[in-house]
Amino acid sequence: MAAIQALREFINERLTAAAGEIFTAFEQTIVQYQEELDRQNRLLEITFNPPKKFHGTELQQDHDWKEDQLFEQETNCYLEQGEPEPPQIKEEQEEPGLLQFKENHEEPEPPQIKEEQEEPGQSYNQRRQSDEGSSESRLLPAPPPSMNYASPSSSASSSAISCQSPAVDWMDTYQVPWRQFPEELIQTLQREKRPTRHMRREMVRIVASDMMQRSSSVSKRNSTEIAKRMVAKYPKSLQDNIEGDVIGSGYDSLVKQLQNRIENMKRSTTPRIRKRRCQADDSDTGDVAPEKRAAIQDTYGCIKWDVKFLPFGETLESQQEKQEKLRQMSQQTNANQEVVKQLMRETFYTQRKQVNQGKNIKDLLEGWPSWFSDLGMDVHFKELTGLALKETFLQNVDKKGKQLLNFFSTVCARKSKKFLQAAMKVKMLRGAELSGCSEDVKEMVLLLMAYFDESEENMLANVEDSCLAGQVQIDKLPLSPTIVVCGQSCFKATRFMLSVDRVIVQENIPSFVSSLCLMFGSYYSFNIHYPSGLASTLEFLQRCFFSINPEKGTKVEKSSSSCLHMNPRVLTLIQDLSEHEWWDI
Template identity: 55%
Template sequence: MLSEMDDRDDIKSSISTVLPDLPESILNIVEETLQSLGVGTIDDFQFVQEADLLCVLRPIQARKLVASWKQTSQGPGTQSQPDVNSSTSSSLLTSSTSSRSSLSPCPSPRNLLNADWVDHFEIPTERFPEALMQCLERGKRPIPSLRREMIRIVAAEMMKACPSPTKHASTEIAKKLVGKYPQSLKDVIEGDVVGTGYHSLVKQLQARIDNKKRHATPRIHKRKSLSNSDTDEVPAVMKASVQDTYGCVKWDMKFMPVTETLESQNEKKGKMRFLWEQATFNPDEVKELMESTYYSQRKAINNGTALQTLREEWPFLFHEIGISAHYQELTGLPLTQTFLKSVGKKGKQLLNFMATVCANKTRRVFETLTKLRFQRGQLEGCSDDVKDMLLLLLSYFNEDEATMFHYTEETNQAADVQVDCLPVTPCIIVCGASCYSANRFMLSIDGKIVNDNIAQFIAAINVMFGSYYCLNIHYPVQLRSTLEFLQRCFFNINPERGTKVEMKKTKKQLTCSASSLWTLR
């Protein structure tokens, strides 16, 4: 048994040595094919012919393998067979292979075939409208109707090559499109590439393919549960794990830093609690303490420690200085600096787009814009631009402002706020009649005030957004598009797959329709 396992390992190793870039799935198929031919040890490689491998490998790959194996078998220390024996063996093997092929066909490597059609796929530019080609060749952005026509043509061509293209295929072809016409198709705002640069194309291609498949695909019937525990639902723990880790680079630390011990972690935690109670502290010292105790903070959060306990043990975690330090360790990005830099690059153009294009197309956005201009009056500044931006995004996506902002009296303290009206997700409490007139903000999580004194609106936005990541909180469905747009466009977190949106089985999930915003220049 051990000898057979060793032989299998040797066979696989011999293949991967010659073709190191071969995917694991294809490697396994090649191994199975060789075994079906009768290859039991590496000594049998000398009898394998190129034709035997063409059903699973490309011609060049097959030639490389055969040439390498022949060279090895003819090397010093290996007795080469006489011509007659070699010829006889070859003819016998060919005959045996032919008869075996008629009885039991060579394995069908679907993964390889799928990969092949994508690799050889040609963009059908000859079918593109003349107006579209003029835009692409001149490096201009096509108007939405031409872009949609391009998506329809490319998706139809993809489905000719493969009836059911995967998201991976859409991604690869979107890369080709953007690579060929970057000036016209790349996701860019103010010269700054948004995410991968082809995210909106992938979503449009996949949406078109899904729509076309919907008419041809029979309805899938869910299997019946065999017991109470056997259901079609993904366990809550698994769903939380996927959504919690979304966009994070250091979500779970398996080991404590070598410079730290449990005692040193507890000592630093106690020191931060002392500094918090003193109400006077050095921000740099707190930042350093937060960074060095990140391991303990993540363990407490990921283990599901109650919110009140977290507030008592890690009070800085709910304030800008602490949440910024934790967020940077978690995502690899500075919270406030990333947001301000993105606002500086993209904010004005986004506001201009809302005021000119969206307001003319959508009555809801027009009414919101008129209301905000009245509330803002003559105020000028970056903070007020951000207020415009947030409130207009909520209107554009038709999402619930009350889930993000709760308004209370200007003089109200934390104890005066009606917590029964607060959502469970992070919410900014505005102490004033509007975001423009307010000089103080609070943050609530799980219907409890966790920070009762935030002086700046931008700080409130950063603390609110950072809380979703640092505390493993999912985006509520009522804010899914606004928060995802902020995440990708202004906080520069752009995972290629997954979501941080709370999934509700009873309600249809709509995708973030921000592609028209992402493709602005």
């Protein structure tokens, strides 16, 4: 018992000593922050008193002052994210304009003293402890020196910070990718010279891209912190100043350029291909399954749209190693196909994560070249939907293709003169000498588009038979997955290409059937919605030849009119085919 009592006394003594040290360090930190705030106030008075007269009206000055106040409120309430801005491509601005202040206004604190300066080795938990006493100096305009820092708003600010989601943690260890900068830019910064417009834009692109790789939901607060670090390292090269006078916080223009670039990277590049809106990691929907947050068009027909866990025994490092091995094998002419299949299945988790996070097609093509082959697309499609892409299609063509062509040539040709003319044109292009499954598929697809009165240009684009991938006029292609026909018609062509988002992802496809399966698989693999100009043809192929028949939902892009779970025109054709002995084969 005496030993236990002695142990208790020893523990109490050590705890008391530790608590005293903590409170002493806390008081010293508060004093340092107060001194820093006083120093910043003196600098501001020297900088802006007397204020320089710039060209502009007092109305513009007042507007700029209110914008600073609005930014402070946004920083204080960063957890309460609002609706995203309209999808307008914002100009990534160059050099800052003139910021003006009214002489008779009280100067608001610049953003650089709204957040406490982090020490290099300071951990997140240590910052949270100090936040209890200094949160007001970080999130609100600086109070006068006489103000007591233990204000009621401190507890509210502290609780807001304590509720930060883990998505903000990446900022704790984030390093600006200086090494990725071009050598010319590095030399300019080190020599304390102003970078050119081109160099500054390139710098913004590199940093924004690196930030998006670390987090898919970069906030304005994150952009502000990164801009502050960059300007602090190279103030003479990056700071906003006019004739030596620092304008605003000194990094406002860099924040705006970063934010505009990030928003442009997040937004969809086209209304035709509408992808899932990325949810902010720090939103209050963390307990909602990704499938429920996604657009219904993205998850439509999928059984493993979002994979929650890595395969057993796998790590992120092992996934990267296997991805690199796949890249190397894609360059080999005699690569083992079974090994490629196995690696594609084992890395399905990483593939889905990158697509669902909005990675663009160019990056996916560079990272997963095997994915855009017949084999790779079939493996991914089967994991995603549970169906073998090409095998399912060919089985259904063998069962239903002849009957569909017979229905078109007998029933539809008698009912519609316009369709009869289209059917005769297709027959002339095909000719009597061409036969076989591939030719039947070409005729079937062309007649389906004629039946639904949908333009062939939404699916097919013709180029010369000797045309290479680099010679294709990309800007004239649709943004949706498109088959590039190397020849005057798909019947005469012996080679095809595939374009997705105006990127040639496969330049040497030997058959039309393979190109059609790759095109269709791209809609599901990359979260692309059916364009309205091709919706009926694609849905009919989906239901009758690829055997994807969800009871609810649609893959068609959103429009002003309501979308039904099943296209009425597709339903009518299926009913007519049933009456035409569709199943009597």
